[in-house]
Amino acid sequence: MTAIQITNLTKTYANGTQALKNINLQVEAGDFFALLGANGAGKTTLIGILTDLVKKTSGQVKISGCDIDHDFSKAKKFIGVVPQEINLNIFERVIDILITQAGYFGIPRQEAFGEAQMLLKRLGLWEKRMNVPRTLSGGMKRRLMIARALMHQPKVLFLDEPTAGVDVEIRHEMWQYLRELNAAGMTILLTTHYLEEVEQMCRNAAIIKGGEIIMCDSVKKLVAVMEREVYVVSVQQVKPSVVLEKYQPRVIDETTLEVELSRKDTLHDFVFHLAQAEMILTDIRPKGHRLEKLFLEVLNN
Ligand SMILES: Nc1ncnc2c1ncn2[C@@H]1O[C@H](COP(=O)(O)OP(=O)(O)OP(=O)(O)O)[C@@H](O)[C@H]1O
Ligand SMILES: [Mg+2]
Numbered sequence: 001m002t003a004i005q006i007t008n009l010t011k012t013y014a015n016g017t018q019a020l021k022n023i024n025l026q027v028e029a030g031d032f033f034a035l036l037g038a039n040g041a042g043k044t045t046l047i048g049i050l051t052d053l054v055k056k057t058s059g060q061v062k063i064s065g066c067d068i069d070h071d072f073s074k075a076k077k078f079i080g081v082v083p084q085e086i087n088l089n090i091f092e093r094v095i096d097i098l099i100t101q102a103g104y105f106g107i108p109r110q111e112a113f114g115e116a117q118m119l120l121k122r123l124g125l126w127e128k129r130m131n132v133p134r135t136l137s138g139g140m141k142r143r144l145m146i147a148r149a150l151m152h153q154p155k156v157l158f159l160d161e162p163t164a165g166v167d168v169e170i171r172h173e174m175w176q177y178l179r180e181l182n183a184a185g186m187t188i189l190l191t192t193h194y195l196e197e198v199e200q201m202c203r204n205a206a207i208i209k210g211g212e213i214i215m216c217d218s219v220k221k222l223v224a225v226m227e228r229e230v231y232v233v234s235v236q237q238v239k240p241s242v243v244l245e246k247y248q249p250r251v252i253d254e255t256t257l258e259v260e261l262s263r264k265d266t267l268h269d270f271v272f273h274l275a276q277a278e279m280i281l282t283d284i285r286p287k288g289h290r291l292e293k294l295f296l297e298v299l300n301n
Pocket of ligand 2: 043044045084160
C-alpha cells in the first residue's frame, strides 16, 4: 500500500519562482520518511501541496490512494499536519485548541476530551491545559501542534521541521514519541536540516535541492555514501597491480591514482597494499566527495 504517491509535480508561484520541478516520489504506508534540504529547497511547498494548503501548478498527488484533486475531503481524514510556522489560535486555551480541532473532524466533545487528555499527558502539556499559547515556551507550542495534528488519529503525519528551536532533551523525547507512533503503524514524513534526526528515526529519505529530488534512498545507503571519501594518491610510478584491485583505483595519469575509501577501509591498509604493489607513495590527500559537499551544503543550514 502506498501512503503518498507524487507524479510529475510542479509548482510555480505567482511571482514566477519555480519552487518544485517535476517531483516524482513514493512513500509506502508505515514508512518513516525524511525530506532533507537547504533553506528554500522546496520542502514546505511540497508539504503544503500534499496537505492542500498550497495549490499545485501541475502533476498528480495521491494520499492513501485518494487523488487530492478529486477527493481531498476524503484524503483530509487521513492526514495530520504540523506546520513549520506556529499557527495556534492565541485566544483559545490549550485544551480547547484540541477539542476545536477534533470538532472539524466530527469527533464528539466527550471523546475528544479523552483523546486530548491522553495526548497532553504524553507530550508533557497536561499542566498547561488551561493556558493560552502566549504563555507557552516555543518547544511547548511545537508539542501542542503535534497533539493537535494527532486528535483525529491520522494515518499519515506530516511534520515540517518539528524540532526547530526545541532543546536536546525535549527533542529526544519527541523522537521517541514519533518512533512509537510509527511503530504503531502511522506513516510519517518530516522535513529537517539535521542528519542526526534522520539517522535516529527515518528509514528512507529524499534530498531536495532547487525544487528537484536529487537523491532518494534508504537512510542506511545515504549514510554509507556519506562515509566514503575520495583520495588523490601520488606515487613515483603507477603500476598495474592485483593487490589493489579491491579498492578499484582510477588511474588519472602515470603518477596519480584516485581511490574511494569507506571509513571501514582504513587509510593504513590502503597504504600497506600500495607498498605491496611496489608503488612509492609521494603524497595522499582527500579530494572531497561530490556527495559529501552536497550534504554539507544541505545540512549546514
Ligand atoms: N508564497 C510564496 N510566493 C512566492 N514564492 C514562494 C512562496 N513560498 C515559498 N516561495 C519560494 O519557493 C521556494 C521554496 O520555498 P519553501 O518554503 O518551500 O522552501 P523550504 O525548503 O521549506 O525552506 P526552509 O528550509 O527555509 O523552510 C523558495 O525560493 C521560496 O522563496
Ligand atoms: Mg520550510
